[in-house]
Amino acid sequence: MKKNKIMLISVVALMGTAPILSTTTSAHTVQADSSITKTIMHNALAYDKDGNSTGHKYYVYGSVHVDPKLVTINGSQYYKVTDKDEYIKVTNIDGVTRKITHNAYIYRTSTQRTPYGMTANSKKWKFYKGETVTTYGGSYKFKNGKRYFRVGGPRKQYIRSYNLGPVISTNTASNLTSNESNNATNTNAEEATVTVKNAYGVNIYDNQGKAIKKNLKAGTKFIVDKLEVTPFADHFPSTAAQAGMYRIKGTDNWLLAIDVTADKKLVKHDYDHEHxxxxxxxxxxxxxxxxxxxxxxxxxxxxxxxxxxxxxxxxxxxxxxxxxxxxxxxxxxxxxxxxxxxxxxxxxxxxxxxxxxxxxxxxxxxxxxxxxxxxxxxxxxxx
Known part of the structure; x- marks a missing residue:
């Protein structure tokens, strides 16, 4: 029990990469072994298992107990509400990361900029081109006719959509069922040790899929920090591509997952689906x-x-x-x-x-x- 709680808290610590992470992470706490508590960051409709609206709405800044396993419905990712046949889109909870394309003020209304920082300890009230920010759910149309994305809370914090580029990453870390969690130690931690199998032709690849070191010795160990179906996955047979590749920690070099064994199960990302x-x-x-x-x-x-x-x-x-x-x-x-x-x-x-x-x-x-x-x-x- 204690081990599982520690694992789930570690998931919370890993969620999100945007500068405003501290505005929401405190709300992502453990509820029970098979449930976690999340904060709704954007008004969210509930859907059934087939992707049809149930008519029930969850309101912003409310808490909801959800299963840690992500559920894919018609290609989109959802959290299942614990003990209910209801599903909420993860973007309304964890948000996505976007790049600032023009210097952008943080607004509380269509006519007023925020008079305070993004957090209690922050004086940040403006983002500059090139920075990243987490946005939640779809955009809102304000009274001035312009559209804004929510970027924090519970204080009212919005950035004009015009100043934001496309999504560059998702912020959701958990992707395992509770049963899988029980069978792995620190399952969702983005770091593991992998060992080269006793097989010929195990290589290290660069970020273009080119072999830069060939025929590694069986038993060679590496620390890895990501498992991903990479943008260059089509360089490999489909079975190997879909199994993903491990990124060697501190580098942009990769190992095919089918060529190694890992001491921990990492969340498998899909670059194309996340970008x-x-x-x-x-x-x-x-x-x-x-x-x-x-x-x-x-x-x-x-x-x-x-x-x-x-x-x-x-x-x-x-x-x-x-x-x-x-x-x-x-x-x-x-x-x-x-x-x-x-x-x-x-x-x-x-x-x-x-x-x-x-x-x-x-x-x-x-x-x-x-x-x-x-x-x-x-x-x-x-x-």
Whole structure:
């Protein structure tokens, strides 16, 4: 019992990486071996096991007892409310980390900046470009028509969505059932010792998937601090890729999980699902530039296809030809299968597709607009 409580408290200590962590971690405490207490950081609807709303709402700054195991429903992650058939999205509790793209004040209302710091011991009332911050849930539309994300509490603390970039990481650390926790020591600690198995061809890889040291001796030990399905997982056979790779502590070098044994079970992260949203091209689709003009590919469009494609931003762009702002997804890829007599079209690194032309797939990150239609129009008038 005591060991399990210590393990769960260690999970709390690891949650989140943003500068304002101290505003919420004190609320993440142990309730029981099979339940932890969380603070609701954004008004949250409860869902059933199929992802349908139950109509019950959990209100901001209230406490809720949840199972430590994350549950995936239709590709999104939820906490299950202990002893209830209710699920709450983790982003309304643990939040996500975003990068500040413009210097940003912290507001308490649409017209008033916060007169106090982010915490009782902090005088911070402004964020600077390049810093990171934790945001919770979706954005709010204030009376001035602009959208803001909650960045703290219980004091009212918000940052304009216009000053924030896309999500760069999630803040949820726990991903094990309570039964798994009982069978492992310090299960969720992001550090373990791994030992090379008695197998030929065990290598160390760099952060591009290139072998930089080959044929390690069986029995060689390493301290590792992360288990991840990496961005370069497609360099390896699917079984090895999905098992993940261990990062050697203090480096950006990696070992295939199937090549070693670990003394502790680490949370397995999926880089792509923690950094990107996904869309599906359900019809032939035009591509646009950041200024709202349509790209010219001699009549070719991105072809309707079955795969899921990465996006990393949802943004309003003023479309001059339509004289209105439209909601767009920013494409992560630069080459796409096309219609017509060409196999692929090259769209570049700053290409967009209308949200109304594609289907958002509920896996990975749930993207929210980083600005408003009014802000997009105002930006176009300045050019």
């Amino acid at each position: 990107y949203g996904y869309i599906k091209f359900v019809k032939d689709t035009d591509v646009y530039n950041a200024d709202g003009t349509m790209q010219n590919h001699n009549g070719a469009k991105i072809v309707k296809q079955g795969g899921n494609l990465k996006v990393d931003k949802l943004i309003y762009i003023w479309v001059p030809s339509e004289n209105k702002a439209e909601l767009f997804y920013h494409l992560v890829g630069t080459k796409f299968y096309a219609t017509g007599n060409v196999d692929q079209i090259e769209v570049g690194n700053d290409a967009y597709v209308k949200a109304s032309d594609v289907k958002f797939v509920n896996i990975g990150l749930t993207l929210t607009p980083s600005n408003t239609a009014a802000e997009a129009e105002a930006t176009s008038l300045k050019k």
